[in-house]
Amino acid sequence: MNIGVDIGGTNMRAGIELGGSITRQSNILLENKESLSSTLSQLMDLIRPFTEYPVKGIGIGVPSVVDVDKGIVYNVMNIPSWEEVALRDIVEKEFNLPVFINNDVNCFTLGEHRFGLAKKYKSVVGMAIGTGLGSGIIINNELYSGNNCGAGEIGMLPYRDSILENYVCNRFFEDSLGCDAYEAHEAAIRGDSKVIRTWKEFGIHLGVVVKTILYTYDPEAIVLGGSIAKAERFFKPSMLESLKDFAYPESIKKLTLLLSENENIALLGAAALMEK
Incomplete structure (x- = not known):
């Protein structure tokens, strides 16, 4: 029984992992993000009720680069006061429990692999597609974070006039249509032909990401998650079509593409940091 915590730029969630499921889950809206002391206090208040149960430790997923060995987080996305925070030491001191910290998409990927x-x-690569594009990597059943917890940042690779992430995240729809991906999904459901064409173009760009992952890691499976993945039916056909020019067609035949189904998978993966 472990506590899993998922920190986002807007919300923080926590829950207890028990038998591969999350129980007694809680969620708070993050306020006063300019203040380090305030945001840390909110985090402690979120976690504290769960420490009353016989848990073994706390795993935390954070949208940032993490020094996994020291438990320090850097430049946390959308929390400006978290430029460099020794989060593990702070939380361990508060609750007297072992704490493990990793990137949030690594936790998502670990959750899909374990639960x-x-x-x-x-071997698995997990991709979270939403505000940005993040990836996590499992190699030989182990989470691979890299030397600086930066492994899997496929979205940062140069692409066209920018980087891959800007063509495979919410920004693509803002630039192309002047609306966010949620609105684009709703418009596609209504049958808007221009928007449907934009989703097809999005699928081609996503296909480039998939090919990059295959050339780099050659995993057995890729798991798609994040808010944009819910629009799979509008981008998957063009994504698959774009894979036909991949240099090693047998790799495409053997690859399994999965769509994440469990909304608590990142919490489960954070809790699993205790066991990895």
Whole structure:
């Protein structure tokens, strides 16, 4: 029984992992993000009720680069006061429990591997597509974070006039249509032909990401998550079509593409940091 925490730029969630499920979950809206002391106090208040149960430790997923060995987080996305925070030491001191911290998309990927759709695969790449594009990597059943917790940042690779992320995240729809991906999804459902064409173009760009992952890691499975992945039916056909020019067609045949289904998978993956 472990506590899993998922920190976002707007909300923080926490819950207890028990038997592969999240129980006694809680969620808070993050306020006063300019203040380090205030945001840390909110985090402690979120976690504290769960420490009353016989938990072994706390795992925390954070949208940032993490010094995994020291438990320090840097430049946390959308929390300006978290430029460099020794989060592990702070939380361990507060609750006298072991604490493990990692990137949020790494936690998403670990959750899918330990408890979700990717349990039967030894090598997996998880992708969270939303405000940005993040990736997590499982190699030989182990989470691979890299030397600076920066492994899997496929979205930062140069692409066209910018980087891959800007073509495979919410910004793509803002630039192309002047609306966010949620609105674009709703318009596609209504049958808007221009928007549907934009989703097809999005699928082609996503196909470039998939090919990059295959050339780099050659995993057994790729798991798509994040808010934009819910629009799969509008981008998947063009994504698959774009994979036909991949240099190693047998790799495409063997690849399994999965769509994440469990809304608590990142919490489960954070809790699993205790066991990895």
